Amino acid sequence: MSRRIVIVGGGFAGVSAAVQLMRRSPAPLAITLIEERERVGPGLAYATHDPDHRLNGPTWVHSVDPLDGEHFTRWCVARGVFESDPKALQPSGSAFVRRAVLGAYLEDQVRAHAHWAPTGSTLHTVQARVVGAVQRGGELVALTDHGQQIAGDLLLLATGNAVPRLQAPLSAALAAHPGVIENPLDTARLLNIPRAARVLIIGSGLTALDVICTLQRQGHTGGAVVVSRRGLRPRPQPPLPPGASLPLPTPGGRDNLDRVLGPAPDFLLQAEPTLRAWVKALRAQARHAQGNWYPGFDALRDTVWQLWPRLPQAQQRRFLKRLRTWYDVHRFRSPPQTEAIVNRAIANGRVQHRAARLRGVRADGQALVAQLQSPRDAAAREERFDVLVNCTGLDVAARTANNPLLQSLRVQGWLQSDALGVGYAVDAQCRLLGSDGQARARVRLVGPPTLGTFGDPGGAMYIAAQIHRIVPDVLATLGIAGGNAPQADDAVLSAA
Numbered sequence: 001m002s003r004r005i006v007i008v009g010g011g012f013a014g015v016s017a018a019v020q021l022m023r024r025s026p027a028p029l030a031i032t033l034i035e036e037r038e039r040v041g042p043g044l045a046y047a048t049h050d051p052d053h054r055l056n057g058p059t060w061v062h063s064v065d066p067l068d069g070e071h072f073t074r075w076c077v078a079r080g081v082f083e084s085d086p087k088a089l090q091p092s093g094s095a096f097v098r099r100a101v102l103g104a105y106l107e108d109q110v111r112a113h114a115h116w117a118p119t120g121s122t123l124h125t126v127q128a129r130v131v132g133a134v135q136r137g138g139e140l141v142a143l144t145d146h147g148q149q150i151a152g153d154l155l156l157l158a159t160g161n162a163v164p165r166l167q168a169p170l171s172a173a174l175a176a177h178p179g180v181i182e183n184p185l186d187t188a189r190l191l192n193i194p195r196a197a198r199v200l201i202i203g204s205g206l207t208a209l210d211v212i213c214t215l216q217r218q219g220h221t222g223g224a225v226v227v228s229r230r231g232l233r234p235r236p237q238p239p240l241p242p243g244a245s246l247p248l249p250t251p252g253g254r255d256n257l258d259r260v261l262g263p264a265p266d267f268l269l270q271a272e273p274t275l276r277a278w279v280k281a282l283r284a285q286a287r288h289a290q291g292n293w294y295p296g297f298d299a300l301r302d303t304v305w306q307l308w309p310r311l312p313q314a315q316q317r318r319f320l321k322r323l324r325t326w327y328d329v330h331r332f333r334s335p336p337q338t339e340a341i342v343n344r345a346i347a348n349g350r351v352q353h354r355a356a357r358l359r360g361v362r363a364d365g366q367a368l369v370a371q372l373q374s375p376r377d378a379a380a381r382e383e384r385f386d387v388l389v390n391c392t393g394l395d396v397a398a399r400t401a402n403n404p405l406l407q408s409l410r411v412q413g414w415l416q417s418d419a420l421g422v423g424y425a426v427d428a429q430c431r432l433l434g435s436d437g438q439a440r441a442r443v444r445l446v447g448p449p450t451l452g453t454f455g456d457p458g459g460a461m462y463i464a465a466q467i468h469r470i471v472p473d474v475l476a477t478l479g480i481a482g483g484n485a486p487q488a489d490d491a492v493l494s495a496a
């Protein structure tokens with residue numbers, strides 16, 4: 001009989017988990033993928049339909065199956081993506097396609113894996129919101145808002161990021177103001193910003209750049225001010241090596257996976273596990289490379305899931321407080337097309353980046369009055385805007401608050417925040433660590449909510465690698481491939 005796996009969340013992580021499990025299990029699996037959105041695949045990240053919202057990495061880091069790094073690129077070729085969007089292809093040979101294309105690819109993978117002939121595994125989707133999960137006898141049952149009870153032998157949570165919300169010092173009530181766009185991923189709202197509106201963009205990461213691209217394509221003339229504490233912008237993609245013959249070779253097969261799973265670089269392994277020592281080691285690497293910081297930083301980024309747990313907790317906290325913004329601007333790089341649009345808008349004076357603290361925003365009729373304090377000013381100054389777009393990042397607290405499944409798991413003691421409060425506690429195999437500290441082998445959590453444990457599981461390539469890594473243990477838990485389910489964990493689960 002097929003082992004049953006219930007996956008909650010049909011974004012990149014949920015789809016990649018389903019595909020990898022089906023392709024690697026020697027025994028048949030019956031997978032049910034539950035997603036509350038109408039489409040299964042795009043999730044939160046790839047649901048945008050704006051043509052200027054692009055992937056922040058090349059096609060070869062977005063394969064659903066990390067054993068086949070060219071899978072997504074081949075899919076793009078087969079679907080004529082590069083003919084319909086020639087701007088996607090860069091001189092380096094890499095392609096930065098629209099985010100919506102990845103959404104369509106993921107949706108297509110769900111269809112293509114409905115039945116996996118080599119083993120007879122099946123993938124079935126259900127459109128519903130999971131509001132809770134219970135243990136009943138030997139099975140785990142997902143409860144949906146439609147009253148369905150979907151039973152499995154293992155529950156895999158791929159609930160992803162939470163929809164962005166206004167954060168302090170902005171009050172939640174401000175979200176009701178017609179000029180406030182609380183969720184910048186709501187493409188329809190962005191497209192409706194009047195051309196002459198004076199726009200305040202709070203936060204200066206990749207989402208802010210997406211907003212700028214939308215405004216510029218719409219012929220926006222009102223001007224936009226991008227405000228962040230340090231006034232930093234995401235770095236561009238690495239420059240072409242001087243004199244290199246083009247196109248550059250791109251990683252294929254399992255190259256990316258091997259890089260992520262391979263050993264962390266010696267220059268970091270040999271440094272003391274402190275932020276100071278790592279930053280020093282990174283700087284030294286950049287100096288050796290004539291100022292080129294990309295190779296050293298990429299070596300850190302790719303193996304950070306191995307390095308992060310080596311840092312003492314006090315250092316991890318310090319990183320979140322002091323270094324995260326710096327890390328993020330180097331880590332999340334703007335696609336070349338986005339970079340060009342934003343640079344043009346800045347050069348034309350239509351967009352201004354400013355380092356300032358937002359002290360508050362109040363409504364004055366239709367207008368929004370922001371209190372902004374630049375580092376040079378002793379006090380905040382007021383400035384009027386017509387539209388405010390919230391690009392402050394993904395609100396971690398909202399994950400539980402707005403997700404009844406996570407809330408219910410927390411109440412049952414199956415789920416608890418990680419020690420840093422940026423995600424949920426899991427062990428090395430992504431087993432949930434409940435409030436009793438015990439690992440639940442038959443409840444797994446993958447993707448961005450495991451940030452606190454692994455440091456950086458946010459990008460598609462890292463999520464796919466994370467799932468690849470835990471597949472043998474997941475199958476063993478189901479008694480497949482000779483793997484024995486750890487009895488102690490099952491006992492804990494039964495007690496939950």
Ligand SMILES: Cc1cc2nc3c(=O)[nH]c(=O)nc-3n(C[C@H](O)[C@H](O)[C@H](O)COP(=O)(O)OP(=O)(O)OC[C@H]3O[C@@H](n4cnc5c(N)ncnc54)[C@H](O)[C@@H]3O)c2cc1C
Nearest residue numbers: 009011012013036043044045055056130160161447459460
């Ligand atoms: C705007 C944005 C752009 C990004 N761009 C890139 C990029 O270009 N490249 C890259 O590598 N990474 C990018 N990322 C990082 C991104 O986090 C990952 O690539 C990946 O998409 C995360 O996938 P996920 O499935 O974990 O999360 P999500 O995309 O958030 O999907 C989770 C899904 O779970 C569903 N869900 C949650 N709870 C329930 C429930 N209770 N019941 C039913 N369904 C539920 C949600 O509806 C959602 O569809 C981006 C992230 C964002 C937010």
